[in-house]
Amino acid sequence: MAELERPAARIRQGNLVLYATSLKVRDLRQPNFYKIDTLDSDEGTGYQRILNEARAKRLADYLLDGHKALEAFLPTSIFLATDKLLPFEAESNSVRIDSEKVGPFNVVDGQHRIRGLVLAAEKDPSLDEFEIPVNIAVNLDPISQMAHFLIVNTTQRSVDRAIEQQIVARLTDLIEFQKTPVLPKWIQRQVDKGEDARALQIVQFLNAEKESPWFGKIRMANDDDTAGDATINQKSFVTSLKKYVLTPSNPVSGEQWTADRQKKVLANYWRAISGLLVESDDETSVIFKTNGLHMFHSASPAIFLHLANLKDFKTETVSKLLKQAFENLPVEYIGVSTPAFWKRGSTASGLNQAAIRKYATALSTAMHSQPGSDGFSM
Template structure:
């Protein structure tokens, strides 16, 4: 038994498994033993169906004493399964596991093979529970990279879980949006919003010039996520329009908004996500009034004709403190737009 690591559990052959008992099914895979800091772990690849069969999680809500993992998001797992079954899916990142006593994990150093009992509680998932559940739901099978720790206490498992989920930073949504065109995964609306954002970002006459952040979220800048979240609800207003035309009209509108905000000493709040979204959501109501008076002449002066009285009537406190709800702020703006409107009595 010299081929068994010192910290591995005792194999069945010397733990009292009787001759008449059916030996449990074991899986065996080529693996490498690595060391990092105070930990040792094995790296290998496993079939996704075997991986799904022998892994478990201990969610916090189900076991407050021993559990430390988040609740499973089944929709996310189904999305992963659909991605795998699409035929083009690839998931190269490793699933991180902790071998449990039930796995009876054994490593043959000369042959560099790792074998274990294939059972539902063989491994505790430290990272990748949604991927593993996605593998279980998928009809397609694939080889999956796996990292397996052995001999960890529950305290060590919890610490590793914390390290994995706090030391790694997800890719910013702003960067994902920025590279979607390169990846050829943009929808038509995403492509339009991307082009409009880029025009606001690079055109010298843009009211938002120098205030945009294409790749990441930055304080004092309007990110792609904020911009798209504001523009998407009003895209129908520009049915069939080019990015250049959307920019031309929205640029005139936002220049007018900034004029009213400067009069109230709050122009710097244009980059506030709530303020920016509220102003953009308000756009169709303002544009409709402009169209009624001036047709398709969406100029700065024509927008200002509608917006100037609104900014004069709205309370400065509402502008200085946009709050947390763009919808509530839009209601305040619309109320200010309606104020002062009367129908005179006929003679």
């Protein structure tokens, strides 16, 4: 590709240098001009959401129709980034782009607009001359690009909460080892607290551990779950852990509790619940849906307090304690102790959050401590 020279305005925002310019669709269509670093939650790489082809096609259809009448309108700028510098001529206010040297550019914001433009130009080559406003950030390392994606997509418009959790968790892991950009205070607080990172470690373990009742049941960020095995999404599970388990009121949330210990406790806890309340052939139990998740995470502080006093978190001990609590439930709540209550389409399916809280409170009240032994055996 020949080197491009485009009129541009250099913009400095603290340490960030941007060039506000425009590109033609034919520029974007050049090989290796840009790339989209899609989040892979398993590998811990990337940050972009999965491209929605239907959304891009709708934009392409609009552009094709509007272009015929010279009324195609797409004023919002695309945000590209590179970790290299671009030659800038201050006298002529122009920037030179040699994509073989600085590319491919990472698309921080605007992947659907780019895809829609490319699809449209493939059908009508005259759209190659259509110009799109572009902001290009230079000398921006991949971690900063990821952080800027989060800033743009949470301060201006919403990004999927599961992707936000993944990025915040990765920033938490990196914060002590690599330089990161200044983040909005509310994002910085999430990063510093580390709750997303800790919750994600637990969720990933429960979803990947073959002996876990949650094995393969949690749809992680950017997973399409084509097999339909997932019963709940990462966003809901992480949110539930942060709300009920990783809080000062829960005995397993103190500084002495490592992620590995928390993983084992949660795995044993859910194994006991599953063993008592899920029939072996029931693949759709509400135990593994939002109501079951919130119910037993909400009750977990009382249950874990008794287990902590016993210094015993083994599955059989959890099971024994739960059985005793079930026996002490008031008559109006006794149904929660049976698998039938949790079958799809039965009572648990129709409970709202207020009702779930009442059941969780009743279970917490019914808890009684009992002798046990040390251990975290799986």
